[in-house]
Amino acid sequence: MSTKSTAGELTEDYLARLAAVQPRDLPEDLDLFDEATATRGLRLNKAAYSLKHAEQRELFARDEEAWMDQFGITDEERELMRDRDWIGLWRAGMTIYVMVKLSGVTGVPLPEIGKQMRESG
Amino acid sequence: MARILGGVGASHAPSMEHVYDAGEEVRRNEEWEPLFGPFQEVSDWLGELRPDRLVVIYNDHMDEFFLNAYPTFALGVADEYPIADEGFGARPLPPLPGDAALGWHIARSLVADEFDPTICQELEVDHGVISPLPMVDFAEGDGQWRIPVVPLAVNVILHPLPTPRRCYKLGQALRRAILSYPEDLGVVVVGTGGLSHQLTGPRFGRVTPDWDQKFMRLLADEPETLCDYKHEDLIKLGGTESVEVVNWLAMRGTLPPKASPVVEAYYAHRIMGYGLQAFAVAE
Numbered sequence: 001m002s003t004k005s006t007a008g009e010l011t012e013d014y015l016a017r018l019a020a021v022q023p024r025d026l027p028e029d030l031d032l033f034d035e036a037t038a039t040r041g042l043r044l045n046k047a048a049y050s051l052k053h054a055e056q057r058e059l060f061a062r063d064e065e066a067w068m069d070q071f072g073i074t075d076e077e078r079e080l081m082r083d084r085d086w087i088g089l090w091r092a093g094m095t096i097y098v099m100v101k102l103s104g105v106t107g108v109p110l111p112e113i114g115k116q117m118r119e120s121g
Numbered sequence: 122m123a124r125i126l127g128g129v130g131a132s133h134a135p136s137m138e139h140v141y142d143a144g145e146e147v148r149r150n151e152e153w154e155p156l157f158g159p160f161q162e163v164s165d166w167l168g169e170l171r172p173d174r175l176v177v178i179y180n181d182h183m184d185e186f187f188l189n190a191y192p193t194f195a196l197g198v199a200d201e202y203p204i205a206d207e208g209f210g211a212r213p214l215p216p217l218p219g220d221a222a223l224g225w226h227i228a229r230s231l232v233a234d235e236f237d238p239t240i241c242q243e244l245e246v247d248h249g250v251i252s253p254l255p256m257v258d259f260a261e262g263d264g265q266w267r268i269p270v271v272p273l274a275v276n277v278i279l280h281p282l283p284t285p286r287r288c289y290k291l292g293q294a295l296r297r298a299i300l301s302y303p304e305d306l307g308v309v310v311v312g313t314g315g316l317s318h319q320l321t322g323p324r325f326g327r328v329t330p331d332w333d334q335k336f337m338r339l340l341a342d343e344p345e346t347l348c349d350y351k352h353e354d355l356i357k358l359g360g361t362e363s364v365e366v367v368n369w370l371a372m373r374g375t376l377p378p379k380a381s382p383v384v385e386a387y388y389a390h391r392i393m394g395y396g397l398q399a400f401a402v403a404e
Binding site: 090 | 135182183184187188205206207208209210278279280281282284320321322323324325326351352353356357361362392
């Protein structure tokens, strides 16, 4: 197959637009929730998302390990949860939007999470 | 035919809900007056304007939508929108009244304009809608929603996100959808989110007031210029989570090129750059 016939279709304008939806030129500490993070974090995000349901919050309060059993999360991920290692959970791909729900059930307020995040730098 | 009476850009944040729910005294204390005072001005202005409908462009925070199927644009076509439980129990507010017929019309018009939203017959709304809404909708402050709403959600969470220019064009398409609706309704469009905030990583809590104020100036005077900003630019200038300002840009797209704010306020406080901007449209 000749590449010549399609090369004209991939205009500079198109290539610039394609590049723009994948920010790359960011400081390292500004990680994005994108392909890599979302792939890495799906299990953890599912787990924390479940906490929008009152019965999941009750199970968390009653038996945190049994709550974690439901989501197929890894031993390392369990350890991050047990340790309330917020920056670790973030690096493992948990979004802040579901982390806030986890903050609710663990009784760790957002400013405390923020303090840990800042101190990680 | 329906008309667009104005537009409102407003931050959204759980903190605004806590303050609102704590009552009038807290809203008007020294700490919160700089934000809730201007909100009262918007509320008074809307009380006079008496819009029949609100279209609210916002983003969900994984309270309705999840990563199994995350919609880029999602439009409500329901007559009622329950308040989401964000993980702490739902805020004790009645469900938002909707307007399914207007929602469906907007859906058809957007699709005709080559915007293809996820169409939602059921949708729970979270603080992306309801943290600023009481100040906009409870014109007389009795906890009853007055103005039926059509919610339009934008993905600002899972990259790739729709570009700022795309969101502005979405607003322009939404304008045509409203103007082509046969009922004689006055509509105000609300865009929520931002301004600067950073909730992840070592820069947690970073707020950038200079950029926020420049953003509001550009939004009023040069919205096309903002379309040239990339997400990367917005993230560097205002923080990772501040990209939700594209909701304001979509709102601005529903207004004429020349539109001047009737209320404008900015308050950098704690971990948020709070912004508020209300535009009247000359009849």
